[in-house]
Amino acid sequence: PIIGIVAPIFFIFQMGWESILFSVGLVVSSILWYRFYGKSRARRDGAIFHVFERWGQQRDKNLDRELRGIMKEKGLRDEDPFDEVVARSYVIDAEKESFEQLVKLASANLAGRVPLDAEELESRFLQGTLIGATPVTHGVALPHLRVVGVEHPELVLVRVRLGVTIHLSSPLQKRESDQEVKAIFFLVSPDADPTRHLRMLAQIAGSVDKDTFDDAWKAARDEAEIKEVLLRDERYRNIVVDTEGKSADLIGKALKDIVIPDGALIALIKRADETVIPRGHTVLQDGDRLTIIGTSKGVDEFHRRYD
Known part of the structure; x- marks a missing residue:
């Protein structure tokens, strides 16, 4: 295999400057084509x-x-x-x-x-x-x-x-x-x-x-x-809204009016047998179970305030 690679190079030099320049030009043009066109379009992940x-x-x-x-x-x-x-x-x-x-x-x-x-x-x-x-x-x-x-x-x-x-x-x-x-x-x-x-x-x-x-x-x-089941343990908490604890302040409030710590998000609301997709105008009710996601710090802060 090594001889097969080296021998053509030797013969190209023996054939004169025209063959040398043509070969160099072909190599350079191939490199430039790949660098500026082919590389950005090549898909390797498969x-x-x-x-x-x-x-x-x-x-x-x-x-x-x-x-x-x-x-x-x-x-x-x-x-x-x-x-x-x-x-x-x-x-x-x-x-x-x-x-x-x-x-x-x-x-x-x-x-x-x-x-x-x-x-x-x-x-x-x-x-x-x-x-x-x-x-x-x-x-x-x-x-x-x-x-x-x-x-x-x-x-x-x-x-x-x-x-x-x-x-x-x-x-x-x-x-x-x-x-x-x-x-x-x-x-x-x-x-x-x-x-x-x-x-x-x-x-x-x-x-x-x-x-x-x-x-x-x-x-x-x-x-x-x-x-x-798929949410990361350190990135989510469940909080039940009820009249007895800190979360009582949330009852009757629309989500847009609640002060939510940075890095936290109310992602899901479980209401009786129904899952409610949170919107800004969604009003929280007694018994709602909130799924809070976000950064560990943000989730912990929300949990500290309301649970």
């Missing part, structure tokens, strides 16, 4: 999935532990809106459905929030399972897309109480398999920020990896509790 899959064929049982350690060490950045994305996510709570029907339902919801129609989203999610791009772990599937024109990540949470079977294909390993899952998280992120997309996938995977996830997921009684 290749990493193939590399991981090849590694997976040779993995030992310490690899998953190492990857989880790296994930926990790096984690989300402070500016990543993970908890906000979970709080405004759409929840599908089904007893038993086919995977294709759940993809259709999730795509129909996401179509109103991203610049793709439901049919295109459905096609791309299903295609992901056929080419091995949908991670499945601990009974949870993570179909995900990056889409041009999306302003911020959008999420659909699906719980299937009796489970759903997903047919998965692995082109590199040339095998197919059926796996049963009880949770599916559909994530759509901006195409312009692939690293944040991967961080959010890693955070979801980390939540699923916790020993408490399975029991908490099964026990969740409503939409609000399903979302709380």
Whole structure:
């Protein structure tokens, strides 16, 4: 191989200045073309999935532990809106459905929030399972897309109480398999920020990896509790509004009139059997259960004032 590389260079020099200048010009023009045109358009993130899959064929049982350690060490950045994305996510709570029907339902919801129609989203999610791009772990599937024109990540949470079977294909390993899952998280992120997309996938995977996830997921009684399973423990609190404690001052007030500490946000309101999406004009009532998200400091301050 070395002789095959060196020999042509020797022959080019033997052929005279015209051949030398032509070869140098070709190399320089190729470098310039890549630097100013090709580099910005090249997509490399897809290749990493193939590399991981090849590694997976040779993995030992310490690899998953190492990857989880790296994930926990790096984690989300402070500016990543993970908890906000979970709080405004759409929840599908089904007893038993086919995977294709759940993809259709999730795509129909996401179509109103991203610049793709439901049919295109459905096609791309299903295609992901056929080419091995949908991670499945601990009974949870993570179909995900990056889409041009999306302003911020959008999420659909699906719980299937009796489970759903997903047919998965692995082109590199040339095998197919059926796996049963009880949770599916559909994530759509901006195409312009692939690293944040991967961080959010890693955070979801980390939540699923916790020993408490399975029991908490099964026990969740409503939409609000399903979302709380994914919220970071240090980044959210629940406060019940009642007439006996500090939160009595909140009764009858619209959210826009409440002094909320910096770094805190009222993300969900559970009222009897109903989940209320907070708006500025929403008036709090006795018995409301508030889900507060934000920075650790902001959430703790809200909790100190009103609980």
